[in-house]
Amino acid sequence: MSRRRQGKHPSRNPRRTRASTSQKRAAPKTRSRLSIWIRRLIAGGVVVGLLGAIGLFTAVYFAARSMPGYASLMSSQNGQTIVVRARDGTEIVSLGPSYGEWLRDDEIPQVMKDAMVSVEDRRFYSHFGVDPLGLVRAVYTAWRDDDRIGATSTITQQLARNVFLNSNRTVDRKLREAVLALALEWKFSKEQILELYLNKVYFGGGAYGIDSASRRFFSHSARELSTAEAAIIAGLVKAPSRYAPTADIDAAVSRANVVLGQMRKYGALDPYEIANVDVSAVKLREEVGQNSIRYFTDWALPQLDLLLPHDTFEPIEVWTTLDVGMQRAATAAIKANAPDGAQGALVSLDRDGAILAMVGGTDYVNSNYNRAVNSLRQPGSAWKLFVYLSALEAGYRPDDAVTDMPVTIDGWSPRNSGGTYAGQIDIRSAFAYSKNTVAAQLGNEVGFSNVASMARRFGITTPISTYPSMVLGSSEVRVIDLTRAFAAVQAGGQSIEPYGILRVTTADGEEVYKHKQQRSYQLVPDYVAAGITDLLQTAVATGTGRAAQIGRPVAGKTGTTSSNKDGWFVGFSSGITTGVWMGRDDAKAVAGLQGGTAPARAFASYMRYAVKDRPVEEFDTDVKLPDWQLEPDDEFYFGNPDDYFVIDDQGNMIRPGRTDGRDQEPFPIEGETRQPYDPLDPRGVDSGLPPAASDDFLDRATGRSPDQAAATGPASGRPAVIQIRRGSDVNSQQLPVQTP
Numbered sequence: 001m002s003r004r005r006q007g008k009h010p011s012r013n014p015r016r017t018r019a020s021t022s023q024k025r026a027a028p029k030t031r032s033r034l035s036i037w038i039r040r041l042i043a044g045g046v047v048v049g050l051l052g053a054i055g056l057f058t059a060v061y062f063a064a065r066s067m068p069g070y071a072s073l074m075s076s077q078n079g080q081t082i083v084v085r086a087r088d089g090t091e092i093v094s095l096g097p098s099y100g101e102w103l104r105d106d107e108i109p110q111v112m113k114d115a116m117v118s119v120e121d122r123r124f125y126s127h128f129g130v131d132p133l134g135l136v137r138a139v140y141t142a143w144r145d146d147d148r149i150g151a152t153s154t155i156t157q158q159l160a161r162n163v164f165l166n167s168n169r170t171v172d173r174k175l176r177e178a179v180l181a182l183a184l185e186w187k188f189s190k191e192q193i194l195e196l197y198l199n200k201v202y203f204g205g206g207a208y209g210i211d212s213a214s215r216r217f218f219s220h221s222a223r224e225l226s227t228a229e230a231a232i233i234a235g236l237v238k239a240p241s242r243y244a245p246t247a248d249i250d251a252a253v254s255r256a257n258v259v260l261g262q263m264r265k266y267g268a269l270d271p272y273e274i275a276n277v278d279v280s281a282v283k284l285r286e287e288v289g290q291n292s293i294r295y296f297t298d299w300a301l302p303q304l305d306l307l308l309p310h311d312t313f314e315p316i317e318v319w320t321t322l323d324v325g326m327q328r329a330a331t332a333a334i335k336a337n338a339p340d341g342a343q344g345a346l347v348s349l350d351r352d353g354a355i356l357a358m359v360g361g362t363d364y365v366n367s368n369y370n371r372a373v374n375s376l377r378q379p380g381s382a383w384k385l386f387v388y389l390s391a392l393e394a395g396y397r398p399d400d401a402v403t404d405m406p407v408t409i410d411g412w413s414p415r416n417s418g419g420t421y422a423g424q425i426d427i428r429s430a431f432a433y434s435k436n437t438v439a440a441q442l443g444n445e446v447g448f449s450n451v452a453s454m455a456r457r458f459g460i461t462t463p464i465s466t467y468p469s470m471v472l473g474s475s476e477v478r479v480i481d482l483t484r485a486f487a488a489v490q491a492g493g494q495s496i497e498p499y500g501i502l503r504v505t506t507a508d509g510e511e512v513y514k515h516k517q518q519r520s521y522q523l524v525p526d527y528v529a530a531g532i533t534d535l536l537q538t539a540v541a542t543g544t545g546r547a548a549q550i551g552r553p554v555a556g557k558t559g560t561t562s563s564n565k566d567g568w569f570v571g572f573s574s575g576i577t578t579g580v581w582m583g584r585d586d587a588k589a590v591a592g593l594q595g596g597t598a599p600a601r602a603f604a605s606y607m608r609y610a611v612k613d614r615p616v617e618e619f620d621t622d623v624k625l626p627d628w629q630l631e632p633d634d635e636f637y638f639g640n641p642d643d644y645f646v647i648d649d650q651g652n653m654i655r656p657g658r659t660d661g662r663d664q665e666p667f668p669i670e671g672e673t674r675q676p677y678d679p680l681d682p683r684g685v686d687s688g689l690p691p692a693a694s695d696d697f698l699d700r701a702t703g704r705s706p707d708q709a710a711a712t713g714p715a716s717g718r719p720a721v722i723q724i725r726r727g728s729d730v731n732s733q734q735l736p737v738q739t740p
Contacts, residue, residue: 204240
């Protein structure tokens with residue numbers, strides 16, 4: 001009975017009772033373990049935080065103790081003197097720091113202090129060297145806008161970097177910068193830190209400190225700075241080369257207005273004062289003595305950060321590849337030939353990639369923007385270099401026939417410059433006269449992506465379109481990149497790497513860097529380079545580039561974009577490759593500008609001087625095709641000529657070695673058993689068997705209808721149109737074949 005009751009009351013089961021009891025006991029244990037781990041983590045965090053604070057305090061303390069005194073920091077000036085020499089050793093420019101008069105805190109205009117604090121570090125007077133609020137705000141902004149973290153360095157951190165560190169963007173450098181900033185705040189007052197900063201920060205043009213910058217840009221001491229002038233100077237710190245008023249007055253004015261807006265926002269200026277400030281009316285110091293060599297030095301000298309093994313502030317001498325005479329000739333050629341209102345750029349490379357001359361514009365003083373290496377412009381027909389390189393590599397030859405005729409590719413219908421079509425011509429003539437329709441057909445056949453790959457192979461670094469119109473130069477390029485590509489052709493298809501620095505020495509002559517020739521790679525086979533050189537030479541001899549002739553062999557290509565916005569000529573002679581571009585910075589049309597006019601004339605003017613001391617070099621245009629491209633000859637089909645019969649002018653069959661029909665044995669011999677027909681046996685032609693292919697078969701094979709066959713017979717003299725198959729793809733262009 002008791003057992004039955006136990007079965008009816010499962011809750012009294014001892015096992016279940018024990019399990020429930022154990023679960024009740026486990027829950028408090030789990031909660032207690034979690035709370036223990038939380039307390040441990042909090043305690044560990046507190047300990048780590050205390051240790052970190054102690055370590056930071058110790059680092060800041062020792063940094064402050066070892067930091068030079070204020071008088072020592074005043075007398076120590078940063079900056080490096082650099083003497084730049086041409087390839088022959090002559091000094092072409094001396095660059096280095098310019099320091100004005102040291103201004104004490106009470107000598108610096110208050111508006112200059114307010115402008116700098118407002119735009120660079122608005123919480124300067126409240127933080128302790130590092131601005132945690134600014135850092136949090138920068139991180140939040142970067143997270144919200146899905147962008148990288150912006151600049152967060154305070155004025156004190158910038159001073160620490162400028163005086164004690166370099167500009168490398170590494171975590172280690174940022175940590176040391178923060179420690180030194182805290183040490184500066186520990187050791188010096190806010191007024192002293194701001195005084196050091198304003199007398200040491202770099203403002204561009206070699207000017208260190210506000211007094212040097214004021215004299216550099218406004219021809220007077222910083223004690224006399226106006227509100228507008230102070231705003232311009234304060235705006236330079238972010239990007240001295242970009243916002244310098246001597247480089248780009250519009251950019252400088254725009255940046256100065258940003259500074260004024262910050263001053264108003266944070267109460268340094270009231271709206272009435274700002275209303276009376278006209279930044280655009282500021283009078284700038286007139287620049288004298290600058291020339292186009294600065295285009296080259298502005299491009300070459302920043303490379304020292306990568307070339308030199310370590311940071312150095314001692315004076316150095318930089319020996320460059322620049323030829324002073326060629327640079328002078330290049331500058332004169334651009335100035336003399338650039339149309340009114342247009343700019344010009346030129347890059348000239350030696351056969352090993354050494355830059356002999358570089359011109360980035362018509363006037364460095366008015367604009368130091370280097371169009372030779374920075375500007376992106378459409379190359380027009382000069383891009384056809386890559387189209388024809390691809391075609392030659394795919395099997396075309398300069399003498400192959402093509403058809404200049406209207407075509408439409410994926411809805412795009414290119415037109416020739418003159419609006420006329422030449423019909424059947426060869427590849428050489430199509431290139432020389434820059435036939436757009438032929439380039440479109442070739443690009444379509446070899447593949448637009450293959451043309452883009454060829455351009456990449458030859459050093460084009462900018463984005464490349466693969467739409468059909470890309471064959472006419474719709475993708476933008478840099479002058480130096482396109483010149484480099486033509487230089488590789490001149491080098492027989494070998495890769496070329498432009499460079500401008502030969503070696504670097506210290507003031508006492510110790511060599512710290514020497515250029516090593518880069519390993520070159522074969523970009524295309526020799527026969528392709530020879531073939532494209534043949535085309536380029538013809539373009540100058542008889543085609544669109546005739547104005548580039550200089551009395552010795554020249555190979556090159558013109559380029560003109562739609563509405564005459566850009567004009568190009570790129571070519572080479574006697575081992576020197578030169579690229580010339582002309583156009584307006586705003587990309588507006590230039591009346592009469594074509595690649596074969598002003599750019600070609602500037603090329604010829606410069607190259608006459610550049611090659612005058614070099615021997616005349618004939619181009620290697622002998623196309624030595626590989627075995628797979630050679631047409632089989634008779635021996636390939638028939639073996640040795642002495643092993644088969646030939647037929648004389650009267651139709652008589654001659655034995656091997658005979659020159660006439662005397663004593664010849666009749667063939668075939670009457671009654672002789674006929675041999676099976678062999679198409680490779682010449683005796684089979686008289687075997688009496690039917691011909692290998694009938695006229696009807698040939699008409700169907702070539703796609704001709706009976707009417708077309710009749711129309712293209714011997715009497716009509718009109719060309720038949722067939723499709724050419726290359727590999728597994730049917731060629732989209734139709735080539736005329738003259739019937740007999």
